[in-house]
Amino acid sequence: MPKPGKRTAELMKQFSRDTYYPLNEAIALAKQMATAKFDETIEIHFRLGIDPRHSDQQVRSTVLLPHGLGKTVRVLVFAQGEDARIAQEAGADIIADDAIVAKIQTEGWMDFDAAIAVPSMMATVGKLGRILGPRGLMPNPKAGTVVPPNDLPRAINELKAGRLEFRNDKTGNLHMPVGKASFDMDRLLENTKAVMDAVTANKPTGVKGIYIRRVVVCSTMSPGVRVAL
Numbered sequence: 001m002p003k004p005g006k007r008t009a010e011l012m013k014q015f016s017r018d019t020y021y022p023l024n025e026a027i028a029l030a031k032q033m034a035t036a037k038f039d040e041t042i043e044i045h046f047r048l049g050i051d052p053r054h055s056d057q058q059v060r061s062t063v064l065l066p067h068g069l070g071k072t073v074r075v076l077v078f079a080q081g082e083d084a085r086i087a088q089e090a091g092a093d094i095i096a097d098d099a100i101v102a103k104i105q106t107e108g109w110m111d112f113d114a115a116i117a118v119p120s121m122m123a124t125v126g127k128l129g130r131i132l133g134p135r136g137l138m139p140n141p142k143a144g145t146v147v148p149p150n151d152l153p154r155a156i157n158e159l160k161a162g163r164l165e166f167r168n169d170k171t172g173n174l175h176m177p178v179g180k181a182s183f184d185m186d187r188l189l190e191n192t193k194a195v196m197d198a199v200t201a202n203k204p205t206g207v208k209g210i211y212i213r214r215v216v217v218c219s220t221m222s223p224g225v226r227v228a229l
Contacts, residue, residue: 004223007221008222008223011033011035011222011223012223014029014032014033015029015225017223017226018226019226020226020227020228020229021225021226021227021228022227022228023189023192023193023196023217023227023228024185024189026217026225026226026227027042027185027188027189027192027217028185029225030042030181030217030218030219030222030225031181031185031188031219033218033219033222033223034181034219034220034221034222035221036219036220036221039070039180039181039182040180040181040219040220040221040222041069041177041179041180041181041219041220042177042178042179042180042181042183042188042192042217042218042219043175043176043177043178043217043218043219043220044175044176044177044178044192044195044196044215044216044217045173045174045175045176045215045216045217045218045224046173046174046175046199046212046214046215047172047173047212047213047214047215047216048168048172048173048174048211048212048213049172049207049209049210049211049212049213050168050172050204050206050207050211051172051206052168052169052170052171052172054206056204056205056206057172057204057206057207058167058168058204059166059167059168059174059199059202059203059204060142060143060165060166060167060168060202061142061143061165061166061198061201061202062143062144062163062164062165062166062198063163063164063166063194063195063197063198064158064161064162064163064164064194065161065162065163065164065178065179065191065194065195066162066187066190066191066194067162067179067183067187067190067191068161068162068179069162069164069177069178069179069180070179070180070182070183071113071180073113073114073159073160073162074093074094074111074112074113074114075091075092075093075094075112075113075114075115075116075156075159075160076092076093076094076095076096076100076112076114076115076116077092077094077095077096077115077116077117077118077152077156078096078101078115078116078117078118078121078124078125078139079095079096079117079118079121079149079152080097080120080121082149083118083120083121083149083152084097086149086150086152086153087116087152087156089153090152090153090156090157091153091156091157091160092116092152092156093112094112096115096121101124101128104128104131104132105127105128105131108131110131110132110135110137112137114137114145114159115132115137115138115139115145116139116145116146116147116152116155116156116159117139117145117146118146118147118148118149118152119146119148122139122146125138125139136165136167143165144158144163144165145165162191164176164177164195166195166198166199174199176195178191178192178195178217179191179192181219192217196215199212200212212229214226215227215229
């Protein structure tokens, strides 16, 4: 294991790596260690008892964070005609017309944080899968980002308010932001509890044994603090 840098070594003196802390204490420690010159993100990481090779053990859903993520979310909507008008009136930042689709396809342009599509546009959106997919920006019905036109206002508002999509990685783990270090403790706790509730509620049917094996919280630049489940 590589030796930690001087800053990390100093931060690690503030807590025990072998102790499992109550959630509020773990978040307080992560917040306390967020001493970088920018507003660090507070993150939560789950080690799950799933086998990601099996389709019945995938963890994928969304959660609406009560206090958002502390950033402006730029929402792009794939829609045309009347659907585009509905999206624009609902607060969409970008309407993906032919020019925007071509820009994504030829230049890899992705100056947005979330994407929504109406079903009639999925044939067009499907051509962009190799570009949008790896960035987590591909509209998907399971993630609530492929919606009928009359549902566009709700979907756009939820994304801007802090709806977060989560999905396990290839190693069976989950990594999610829960807010900024500048948030007060109440907001961070409520966001974190919403995430934990959502992950718990989405336990796959194929999982045998312990589902959530370990939870760690940290800031962008700090070591992880173990959470007592």
